[in-house]
Amino acid sequence: MQVEAVAGKAAEQASVSGKGPAHEAEYDLRQIDCDPNFWYPIAWSHKVRAGKVFPARYAGHPIALVRPESGPVYALEDRCAHRQVPLSKGVVEGDCIKCCYHGWAFDRGGKCVTVPYLNKEGVGRPVRSYPCREKGGLIFVFPGDPALAESVPLPEIAQVGNPEFKTRRFFPRLKCHYTFMHENLMDMNHQFLHRRQMGSITARFMGQDKGENFMEARYSFARKGGNQPLAEALIFGKHREIEGKEQPVEEIVSIRTTYPYQTLKIHDKDGDLVMDLWVAYVPLGSDQLGTQTFGLLSVKKPKWAFLLDLAWPALGLFTHRIFEEDREIVELEQKAWRELGGDHTIEVFPVVKALRALLARNGVPNARARPLEKG
Structure with missing residues (x-):
């Protein structure tokens, strides 16, 4: 079979992200890691309670999220520098986390401030700390070069707070x-997969934009048969099949990968944003080869907002069923x-x-x- 080759990222970024020399070489896309020099969510804010520590992960890195009784949350490598046991099993005291084993204490910068049974400075070893921020109910870490963290903005997150x-x-x-997830959402031509949930609809490609770090595709949809689901009608408005005629464009669905995040926005025929x-x-x-998804779906409230509240469980069930069909198919792709x-x-x-090509260009070929x- 033909293997589609994709190019890796240029060498000028090698010193930051571990990319190889000016690579003209092409790699299997599924062996290209995420660039760590971005902000990645690793937990929901409500999961990390005051005075507690929460275990999370980025790729192969265990990370302990610590929220003192006062002050912002912080992130450390989830391994004590002493015997390598998880700090997430420890105890939060003041602004520090104490290992559950011998009580070594680490501050928010990862410095070991106490080895209780020796009681002198400079004995313990530090652990890695990660730049850490909260936004939109999510806790983000910067797993790459910490010197770059301040220059990389946090993403805009749906309509949280609107x-x-x-x-x-x-x-x-x-x-x-x-990468399978980026491909699945970007390619709206797979609606046949969702025929049991959405009936017979056809995606109509309406154009695209692209750049060095982004790719956007726009679609509208035409119903060819089957009843429109209630949840879909709530978002898009009522659509009916028009016998023998081309359906008018009622809304535009814009899917955009701005590396490493992805968005889907729906604007109605008047240009108003109705879903984000x-x-x-x-x-x-x-x-x-595993993925933890963090997603936020914002739906515009209708004039009578209580109608959306009443339909909210149905919308949740509808989106869950759609996603489960996507889950099965991308996991089958990975199996192949x-x-x-x-x-x-x-x-x-x-x-x-x-x-x-975008994902390959911005990612990092792994070890x-x-x-x-070629050829």
Whole structure:
């Protein structure tokens, strides 16, 4: 089979992200890791309670999130420098976290401030600390070069905090490389997969924009048969099949990957934003072949806001069913990758081909990646 090759990122970024020399080489997309020099969510804020510590992960890195009784949350490597046991099993005292084993205490910068049974300075060793921020009900860390953290902005997150929208969160874990998720959402031509949930609809490609770090595709949808689901009608408005005629464009769905995040926005025929989805795909495992999703879905409240409240459970069930169909398919793609020993995708849609190049260009070939043979 033909293996679609994708180019890696240029060498000028090698000193920061570990990219290889000016690589003209091309790599299997599923062996290209996320660039760590961005802000990645690793927990919901409400999960990290005051005076407690919470275990989280980014790729192969265990991270302990510590929230003192006062002051902001902070992030440390989740291994005590002494015997390497998880700091997340420790105790928060004041602004420090104490290891559960021998009571070594570490401050928010990772410095060991106390080895209680020796009582002198400079004995304990530090642990790694991560730049850490909170926004939109999420806790973000910067797993790359900490010197770059201040220069990299946190992402804009859906319509969290906008009283005109109602927002729900979702956080499924998937057994697949993060790139499968970007491809799945960007390619609206897969609506046949969702025929049981949405009836017979067809995506109509309306154009695209792209740049060095982003790719956006726009679609509208035409209903070819089947009843419109209630949740869909709530978001889009009532659509009916028009026998023998081309359906008018009622809304525009814009899907955008701005590396490493992805968004989906729906504007109605008047240009008003009616739905805003923001999602981050956080890699899991040293091979990054697992993904923890953090997503926020904001829906515009109708004139009578209580109607959205009444329909909220149905909307949640509808989106859950859609996502479960997507989950099954991307995990099957990952299974095929394993069984075939690499990426045998034969892509024909120009939008997805451009997206794959974007993900490769901005990612980091991992230690197992080998240049593909050309030709």
